Amino acid sequence: MNAITVKNLKKVYRTHKRGKGMWNAVVSLFNRKYENKHALKGVSFEVEEGEVLGLIGPNGAGKSTTIKALSGILHPTSGDVKVIGYVPWKDRVKYVKHLGVVLGQKEQLWWDLPAIDTFYMNREVYQIPNNKFKRRLNYMVKLLDVKEVINSPVRDLSLGERMKCKLIAALLHSPKVVFLDEPTIGLDIIARDRLRDFVKEVNQKEGTTFIVTTHDMQDIEKLCKRIVIINHGVIVYDGLLEKLKSTILNNKIIDVKFETKVKGFRLKGCKLLEKGDYNFVIEADTKVTKIKKVIDYLLLNYEVADINITDPPIEEIIQRIYKEKKKWVHT
Amino acid sequence: MGSYLALLKGGYKEALQYRFDFVVGLLRVPLTLIIFYFLWKAVFAFNGTDVINGYTFETMIGYYVLSMIVGMFTWMDVDNWLRWDVKSGEVVSEFMRPLNFVFQYLFRQWGMSTLSIFISLVPTFLIGYLFVGLMFFGWLNFVFFTISVVLAMFIVFLITMFIGLLAFWLTDISGLIKVKNMFIAFLSGSLVPLSFFPGIIQKVFAFLPFQYMRYVPVNIYLGIYSVNETLFHLGVMVLWVVVLYIFVHYQSKLALKKMSGVGI
Known part of the structure; x- marks a missing residue:
């Protein structure tokens, strides 16, 4: 009810x-x-x-x-x-x-x-x-x-x-x-x-x-x-x-650590947020490139020590909604 | 009713929260009396006569003693509370209680006044009887006087409430409150008995509520009016209370509608 x-x-x-x-x-006293x-x-x-x-x-x-x-x-x-x-x-x-x-x-x-x-x-x-x-x-x-x-x-x-x-x-x-x-x-x-x-x-x-x-x-x-x-x-x-994340969010944050020194990283739909000698933080747009593809690519081309995949923090999602004036689908 | 008594208790506790200020507040009555005592002493000495405008020195001071007694009951601070409540937006608390808006302020005011009235009332009467020759004019007058004080209290409350509620439209009313206080002091007879004014102005006063705040109740006590005149005055006071209440009631409803602008 x-x-x-x-x-x-x-x-x-x-x-x-x-x-x-x-x-x-003073003006506002007379003319408001x-x-x-x-x-x-x-x-x-x-x-x-x-x-x-x-x-x-x-x-x-x-x-x-x-x-x-x-x-x-x-x-x-x-x-x-x-x-x-x-x-x-x-x-x-x-x-x-x-x-x-x-x-x-x-x-x-x-x-x-x-x-x-x-x-x-x-x-x-x-x-x-x-x-x-x-x-x-x-x-x-x-x-x-x-x-x-x-x-x-x-x-x-x-x-x-x-x-x-x-x-x-x-x-x-x-x-x-x-x-x-x-x-x-x-x-x-x-x-x-x-x-x-x-x-x-x-x-x-x-x-x-x-x-x-x-x-x-x-x-x-x-x-x-x-x-x-x-x-x-x-x-x-x-x-x-819960749904806010899946409807609005196509992005995943991938935190990878490597065994050996790495130089660069380039893949369609991916953005390098942080780059160290032994680690990357990548933001992947899963609409452009599926998460599996990104992981496959990483495993194939690098000596991967550890992978951590997370959603961006809720604050960031909210921030995006605040900034974009677009109306999201009602669910 | 029980719900409103809660506000009375709150006002009572509030009044006692700052004991120094409370005690100083009690000095208001004797201090004012002392000022008027010396003021009129000087006036009578300068004039060189025993009677001014029908008042001897004693009856004049007696007038002020009675005026102070009426004033204890008609002391109202609700306009200041509303000024603060509206400006800060705290007035939402009053609107959030399942109680009539106007009555909440009335009962809080009663709570505030109760103890100081209780403490000052008898001593002030005693000062009047022992030192300035104030007399007792019989039980009938006293009963009429008591009724008139209660009605005066409602009249002052409602006018103060009217000014306070204007805060919803004007946001700040501190200037208005000062002017209102000055007007009331002058037109109610608390500064000078109204019989000191020219006859034509007194006739105008008869159509205003102000003289009922002090002058008329004091005169009722002093037995200046006949029984019929007294009853007439009491009737007019009741009328004022009813008219002002209806006005303030609708004003408070409009105030709630107006409130939207305060503190988005």
Whole structure:
């Protein structure tokens, strides 16, 4: 069943432009030039119940705008959104009871108070039964290892500690749908790992539907089976992460080591990325030359000591999609 | 209701988070009274008369004592919170709670005010009774006064909320807040009793909500109005609360639509 349906979502912002310098600051008081910015140009996708969807794209692609429209804090210019049966920006009060949102760039907790106060406030706001609340709080505090920090004022916490506390605050009321907007931004490796494990566990244990936006491909690889890539306000890829590699990727990276000194290498469809006296790193376009042919060629002509064939890292694939404005096939 | 009380508790804790600032905040009432005391002492001495515009020195200071008491209940900071919340985009937290947007600010404000009212209220009354000859004008007036203070509190809240919500359209409203504070100080009667203004201006004031923020409640306490006049004023206050609430309610809905531009 679909938890989220987005149909042809569009959003046009109006921003005012002004030139640099003190004179233009004065000019803009009297004469303001406005410009329309098309943040979303017709976005459609669906998310199944219990799925963890990765929403990725370069800066300014429209990820956060999408999340905001889904959270009900943004009225789109046109288009339909249904999340667990609600139109987010219409039934706000009823809808947000079932929603948890973590915005990496926003504070969300009461700045001057300890996080525990925000947690207890949420207990009352969402009217969570006391014993259930305590059980859940203890469980999450343990899982994220924040026992030591929840009693200090939020302003004294580190970025990672605050993020973990925000995640707890957003999940205390057992929401059916959770949006995480750059949840690992600025966190160290250990904190990231804990956060991901936490999300994974909540998803598996409770069947919570997640949408995660991030720039960290490890988040995606660890959490999501399916991803939606958005660029310049349109969806350029919607499908399984696994398939992303095979549909878009014809390239293999071949790392070869040799017994004897080697000079050059030339073969149709192959690019020499790195060249040493005893090793090559070759990028082979398998559409032009089959991988078997490349290997055969290498074995035949060189004293090969070792061969390692890998896919280019996911970051590179994503980079390619970002740069090429082409739409990839939906799968 | 329980959900909103959570915000009240939060505001209460917030108010107490910085104890030095909290204590200094408590000094606001006595300090203002001292300033007005010496100011009017000088005015009366310069004038050489015992009565100015119907006020003796004692009744004049009594006016300010009562004005400060009304002011404790009508102290509102929600415009500043909204200014900050909208500019930083943190206002999304308010929209993410399954609660009415306007009421969240009201309850947080109540939480903020509760303790300082609790601490200052009785001492201020005592200062009035013991040192400036403030009198008790009977229970009926006192009940009317209490009702008028509650209504004044709502009027000030709603106007402050109206200014605060403008942040969604104007992004920065710090200048507007200053002007609003000046207007309220002047037009509510917290600076000078409104009877000091020319008659025609007072007639204009009758059509504005400002005089109900301080001047009218104080006069109700002092028994200046007849029972009928008092009831009329209370009725007008209720009307203002209803009108302003309807206005602010729709303004907050429009604000949510407007929010899209803040912090893409």
